[in-house]
Amino acid sequence: MKRIACLVLLLSASLPCVAQQVADRDFAPAVSPPAFAEGKGPVVCLDEAHHNFHTLDGRFRPFGALLRRDGYVVAPNGAAFDETSLSACAALVIANAQPSDADWNTYPTPTPSAFAPAEIAAVRDWVQGGGRLLLIADHMPLAGAASNLAAAFDVEFTDGFAFAGVNDEAKAKPTLFRLDEGTLADHPILRGRHTGEAITQLRSFTGQAFRAPGAQPLMVLPAGFVSLHPAKxxxxxxxxxxxxxxxxxxxxxxxxxxxxxxxxxxxxxxxAQVTGAEHRPMGMNAPGAEQNAQFVLNLLHWLTAAPEQASRRPE
Known part of the structure; x- marks a missing residue:
């Protein structure tokens, strides 16, 4: 099997040709009605203290902009996790933390944790006491970098690559999760606060597979998926x-x-990102991902217990 060409890699959330992968600043889906008055919602902190691949002024800019249009206050967190830094956040979002800025191929195996043991304990205690956490960790080595933090919540991240199969054609196939196929599990997040927010399809872009005993599934990988575990x-x-x-x-x-x-x-x-000279969409702006933006809002509404708005839009 040959190494996948860069064209195929562009389907992924993180890739060697990252210079071609930038935020889509033109992506601005409507939010109607917002969950909160402008700037009056809960504070959502995006971790930027752990060499994160995604930051608010970088590739996660559309994420922050979407939440702000929904009324949330979105701010970067540049401090190590402890009781003081976490107290400023209603919700903490960690997206693709890394143990260092070194080239991935220089990382040892297994991938070192991006978080110190004291930070992991602090996050666990904070959530236990009422905090809200969104932990996102992509394929190798990003899953490995977050695996110790996930394990503190009895979630087993897998430091590999999740694909529909082992050949290049399967690896390039979009990963779609559908309610009618059972790969999206029924949950209040998928139903939304009214029928206009209901989610029936999501798209992801490579990533990892994980197991979470005792958790409520949302996105279930279809039969035939494999996790590949290369040395690099x-x-x-x-x-x-x-x-x-x-x-x-x-x-x-x-x-x-x-x-x-x-x-x-x-x-x-x-x-929402664009890749390559052709500005190929990848993320919430990509074909098949038309409901991803609403899903992001639904998820944050569930995490932060946003007010119900069914009365503001008829069923």
């Missing part, structure tokens, strides 16, 4: 170990004490 990111060949992961997850949520937590194995689906 994107270096696949016929000897690359693989695991069948049909039925495993790419999205799940759970109640944790007085708090709530959400776990996702793919990041591009939460933002």
């Amino acid at each position: 990111a994107w270096a696949f060949d016929d000897a690359t170990p693989r695991v069948d992961v049909g039925g495993w997850l790419q999205g799940a949520v759970k109640e944790v004490g007085a708090g709530r937590a959400a776990f996702f194995g793919e990041a591009a689906m939460f933002t």
